[in-house]
Amino acid sequence: MERPEAIVIGCSKGGFNALKLLLDALDPQLPQAVLVCCHTASGAGVLAGLLAAHSALPVIEATERQPARPGVVHVAPGGYHLLLEHDRHFALSVDEQVCFSRPSIDVLFDSAADTYHAALIGVVLTGANRDGAHGLAQIRAHGGLAVVQEPASAEAAAMPQAALDIAGADYCMPLEQIAPLLNRLCLT
Amino acid sequence: MPAPLPDAELEQIELDLFLQALKRRHGHDFSEYAPASLTRRVRQLVHTHHCGSISALTARLLHEPDFVPLVIQGLSVPVSEMFRDPPVFRALRQHVLPVLASYPQITIWQAGCAHGQEVYSLAILLEEAGLYERSHIFATDFNADALQRAQEGIYPARDAQLWSRNYLLAGGGQSLASYYSARYDFIKLNQRLRRHITFANHNLVTDKVFCEAHLVLCRNVLIYFSNPLQNRTLALFRDSLVRGGHLCLGMRESLDFAPTAGDFTAVDAALRLYRRNSQPALEEHDGTA
Incomplete structure (x- = not known):
């Protein structure tokens, strides 16, 4: 595969705890932009602020019209879909919810696939609905890599299971193995 | 081949x-x-x-x-709520209504009114502040179908619970239910709320200044525009506002990077509530106006 330029991560129920573990174990030298969509995101910058204390990389809330920066974790703001323009700047929308969610993982994954094509890794973690499954399929259709948390080890199995059913995965593994995998894929 | x-x-x-x-x-x-x-x-x-x-x-x-x-x-994006982002409406109540009260006639423009949830929220704010009788609100959209829906003021009853909560969080003085009647699965807003609203077709892409407003409210519309169109629209808002008039944008929108930024001062930056400066900015405009 192409050397990845970005990692997109989607999660819902149980996502905050999973993100803490994953982001903490990322290599601080990681040169990719990391984009996170978590359904439990709420008011202005709350999730980003909470995650910053548990991340090897700086964490900020994604701002419209600002670029996706390498080596920075960008979190989708609560109440808005997060998308990417082809020039790798962020866009926000208040379009209808997708899978009862805004931000929706499918929306982020679809537009990231349109933008980064094969140079993208999609990660689906714990969650209680099926958001992200179709987006992950789009990422694979564009030649990107799909990583799914092993459902049995997830706090909520429905989301990773739906991702496996609909998109399949290049890697399916317990949470604690995902950060080392990303480090290996992204630094070599 | x-x-x-x-x-x-x-x-x-x-x-x-x-x-x-x-x-x-x-x-x-x-x-x-x-x-x-x-x-x-x-x-x-x-x-x-x-x-x-x-x-x-x-x-x-x-x-x-x-x-x-x-x-x-x-x-087009017809998705909205009444009193969406309650702190914004609380700020309008606290910071903007007292300024509006100083004018004998109040003109408000809500650009991109979609199905009307926000314009009726504004009407309720004005009504409760005793200002509605001397107010006029222009509610505009480019989508004729949305304007029609906005005039009817009929919404799914399932939304009423969230909107009632928003209304109270925004500092509402009564119960939102006193402004609508419920029938089957729908609520219909009291038609009296419409008496000082003009619904009109206006396209931010092509149409020009049409009023001199004391408050322009345009939330979650600019996020759909490219940078040049955003900048042009913000200049249109500036030119539609009296000096000292207020501008209210969506919670994740900002005029920080726009050429018009120097023409405004933040009243509450986090809530995207701005005020047009009384004096022109010192720097030259870039001519997009």
């Missing part, structure tokens, strides 16, 4: 042709909308109307006049 085009390039051509058809055949110009959301909506239209491709959608757009309103509906 030419090599086949990658799907993404092919789709881009189809999208360009679709936007051209929409503009040349029906006069709606979406070419300066931010592409990511627009592309998503066009794909959604293809899916909803079983067109199979954007080209097939374009063909129907060109040949079936009845199809145009459906396309326009699919490309």
Whole structure:
């Protein structure tokens, strides 16, 4: 595969705890932009602020019209879909919810696939609905890599299971193995 | 024989042709909308109307006049709530209404009113502050169907619970239920709230200044525009405001990077509430106005 330029991560129920573990174990030298969509995101910058204390990389809330920066974790703001323009700047929308969610993982994954094509890794973690499954399929259709948390080890199995059913995965593994995998894929 | 085009390039051509058809055949110009959301909506239209491709959608757009309103509906954003982001409405109550109270006649422009949830929220704020009798609100949208819905003021009853909570969090003095009647699965807002609202078709892409307003409210519209169109729209808002007039944008929108930034001062930056300066900015404008 192409050397990845970005990692997109989607999660819902149980996502905050999973993100803490994953982001903490990322290599601080990681040169990719990391984009996170978590359904439990709420008011202005709350999730980003909470995650910053548990991340090897700086964490900020994604701002419209600002670029996706390498080596920075960008979190989708609560109440808005997060998308990417082809020039790798962020866009926000208040379009209808997708899978009862805004931000929706499918929306982020679809537009990231349109933008980064094969140079993208999609990660689906714990969650209680099926958001992200179709987006992950789009990422694979564009030649990107799909990583799914092993459902049995997830706090909520429905989301990773739906991702496996609909998109399949290049890697399916317990949470604690995902950060080392990303480090290996992204630094070599 | 030419090599086949990658799907993404092919789709881009189809999208360009679709936007051209929409503009040349029906006069709606979406070419300066931010592409990511627009592309998503066009794909959604293809899916909803079983067109199979954007080209097939374009063909129907060109040949079936009845199809145009459906396309326009699919490309505009009617999603909103009454008193969405309650702290914003609380701030309007606390910081803006006292200023409005100093004018003998109050003019307000809500740009992009969609189904009307926010304009009725404004009407309630003014009513409760005793200012509504000397107020006039222009509620505009480019989507004729949305304007029609806004005038009717009928909404699904399932939304009322969230809106009631928003209303109270925004500092509402009574119960939101006193402003509507519930029938079956719908609520209908009290028609009296409409008495000082003019619903009108106005397109931010093509239309000009039409009023001198003391408050312009335009939330979650600019996020759909490209940078140049955003900048032009912000200049239009500035030119539509009296000096000292207020501008209220969406919670994740900002004029920090716009050429008009120097013409405004933040009243509450986090809530995107600004005030037009009494004096022109020291720097020259860039001429986009």
